[in-house]
Amino acid sequence: MENYKSVCEKFALCGTVRSVEPYGEGHINLTLLVTTDEKRYILQKMNTNVFPDTEGLMANICSVTQYLDQKGVETLRVVPTREGNCYYSDESGKYRVYDFIENTVTYQTVSDREVFKNSGAAFGEFQNYLAGFDASRLTEVIHRFHDTPNRFEHFKKALAEDCFDRAKECAPEIEFLLSHKDTYGTVIEGLADGSIPLRVTHNDTKLNNILMDAQTNRARAVIDLDTIMPGSMLFDFGDSIRFGASTAAEDETDLSKVHFDLDLFRAYAEGYCTAVKESITEKEATLLPYGAYLMTVECGMRFLTDYLSGDTYFATKYDGHNLVRCRTQLKLAGEMEANFDAMGKIVKEILA
Numbered sequence: 001m002e003n004y005k006s007v008c009e010k011f012a013l014c015g016t017v018r019s020v021e022p023y024g025e026g027h028i029n030l031t032l033l034v035t036t037d038e039k040r041y042i043l044q045k046m047n048t049n050v051f052p053d054t055e056g057l058m059a060n061i062c063s064v065t066q067y068l069d070q071k072g073v074e075t076l077r078v079v080p081t082r083e084g085n086c087y088y089s090d091e092s093g094k095y096r097v098y099d100f101i102e103n104t105v106t107y108q109t110v111s112d113r114e115v116f117k118n119s120g121a122a123f124g125e126f127q128n129y130l131a132g133f134d135a136s137r138l139t140e141v142i143h144r145f146h147d148t149p150n151r152f153e154h155f156k157k158a159l160a161e162d163c164f165d166r167a168k169e170c171a172p173e174i175e176f177l178l179s180h181k182d183t184y185g186t187v188i189e190g191l192a193d194g195s196i197p198l199r200v201t202h203n204d205t206k207l208n209n210i211l212m213d214a215q216t217n218r219a220r221a222v223i224d225l226d227t228i229m230p231g232s233m234l235f236d237f238g239d240s241i242r243f244g245a246s247t248a249a250e251d252e253t254d255l256s257k258v259h260f261d262l263d264l265f266r267a268y269a270e271g272y273c274t275a276v277k278e279s280i281t282e283k284e285a286t287l288l289p290y291g292a293y294l295m296t297v298e299c300g301m302r303f304l305t306d307y308l309s310g311d312t313y314f315a316t317k318y319d320g321h322n323l324v325r326c327r328t329q330l331k332l333a334g335e336m337e338a339n340f341d342a343m344g345k346i347v348k349e350i351l352a
């Protein structure tokens with residue numbers, strides 16, 4: 001961690017750095033907790049493979065956080081370098097620092113229905129706050145991020161190449177993705193023909209991308225703002241359900257423990273739908289259950305594509321980690337499909 005201490009010196013931190021330790025469970029950036037004798041910070045080595053346009057990325061984050069701050073919404077605070085820049089770059093990588101938001105917790109799984117409901121309300125309100133933000137100020141940092149048909153093309157390419165001879169280990173998963181190919185286009189087509197509104201969305205709304213107050217369990221701040229781009233609310237709603245309305249962790253190896261939980265769906269929908277009641281269109285409301293399925297099957301597809309391509313995108317902790325993740329997602333997606341009617345009824349009840 002010594003080299004990271006010298007990176008810390010480039011930033012305008014208060015106090016002397018005492019320790020730098022790995023922190024959190026993100027799959028993309030290298031996240032470190034920095035403790036000085038005065039306060040704590042988050043130092044991130046940004047993933048330039050996933051986000052090559054650091055300028056565009058940091059400009060998005062600075063403009064969104066300034067906008068939220070002006071509205072009095074608690075948000076990430078970018079700590080500048082001693083030279084006044086929003087990130088630091090040297091031959092070892094590109095780095096940014098945030099104030100550590102104290103007295104908060106992040107959850108890796110849903111332990112409490114109320115917490116999940118609160119996170120739904122917070123992501124819904126977050127979308128409301130950004131409704132007035134001028135989308136033309138945002139760089140599309142990852143092109144076609146939730147374009148599922150395009151993701152499917154990438155999956156098929158990785159499968160055809162099968163560079164690591166791994167396809168033979170995942171025949172049922174491949175079969176699931178190929179046989180569902182006709183279900184991937186609805187949102188992207190709706191955005192293209194204007195029947196689904198294009199909004200400023202977060203696009204990565206899993207539960208560990210929100211900080212909850214350690215005392216009250218109410219949401220304090222939406223974080224991980226890397227993927228804020230124009231998108232559909234179905235992406236934000238769906239991705240939260242994908243991660244949170246499961247009875248097990250995203251990387252549970254025992255699939256008998258992994259189920260889609262309809263009551264957790266209801267909890268999140270109560271929070272989210274109540275928050276967006278004024279702006280949600282009829283078509284969006286009808287498609288919320290499908291959005292949950294779509295984000296789940298897309299994520300499973302992305303994990304499998306990465307597995308077939310040699311695990312270069314998502315951080316993994318062991319060989320086969322991405323395949324394990326893919327399996328949980330496809331199991332959940334299958335159970336969601338079987339529950340479309342029940343989910344639709346719940347959404348209707350809440351919005352009535």
Ligand code: ADP
Nearest residue numbers: 024026027028029031098099100101106208224
């Ligand atoms: P990744 O893009 O890799 O997911 P995140 O930005 O989500 O990285 O950060 C990883 C984790 O670090 C979060 O899930 C959260 O637990 C923690 N974290 C990030 N920023 C802050 C912050 N400003 N204050 C407190 N915790 C934070």
Ligand code: GN1
Nearest residue numbers: 025026027028050204209224227299
């Ligand atoms: C990544 O950055 P993190 O860990 O919050 C990924 C999401 C996936 C998620 C799966 C930029 O999110 O799209 O849904 O992993 N982020 C990016 O857990 O690709």
Ligand code: MG
Nearest residue numbers: 026208209224
């Ligand atoms: Mg994250």
